[in-house]
Amino acid sequence: MELLKRSVIQATEAVNEERQKNVDLLQMIFPSTVAQKLWRGETVEPTKVNDVTMLFSDIVGFTAICSSCKPMTVVNMLNALYTHFDNFCGMLDVYKLSWNQCFVNNGQWKPFHQIC
Numbered sequence: 001m002e003l004l005k006r007s008v009i010q011a012t013e014a015v016n017e018e019r020q021k022n023v024d025l026l027q028m029i030f031p032s033t034v035a036q037k038l039w040r041g042e043t044v045e046p047t048k049v050n051d052v053t054m055l056f057s058d059i060v061g062f063t064a065i066c067s068s069c070k071p072m073t074v075v076n077m078l079n080a081l082y083t084h085f086d087n088f089c090g091m092l093d094v095y096k097l098s099w100n101q102c103f104v105n106n107g108q109w110k111p112f113h114q115i116c
Contacts (some may be wrong), residue, residue: 026035037044059065059081066074 006078023035026038029035030038049079065077076110
């Protein structure tokens, strides 16, 4: 019985740790009020933001590249590409969020012309 009790306690602690990771991630990405609503499963009303820059990127011919190269060649190419991109973001004091590749400058959303 004690073993079962310890197992339940460990599982509960693991769930709580993962839950906290989710909360922390939401709070890093969204304003606090939005993060709280998302966490509670509430509807978040859309808001208008006047100055936002979003970068959508596509590697033209990526499927063809992948079909004609060895897997490690593709991995190395992508690693080099995104390493350069990450270095450039570092020079501009921005960071990217892997989720939808969003960018933040000094902890605030800024238009791209203010970052460059």
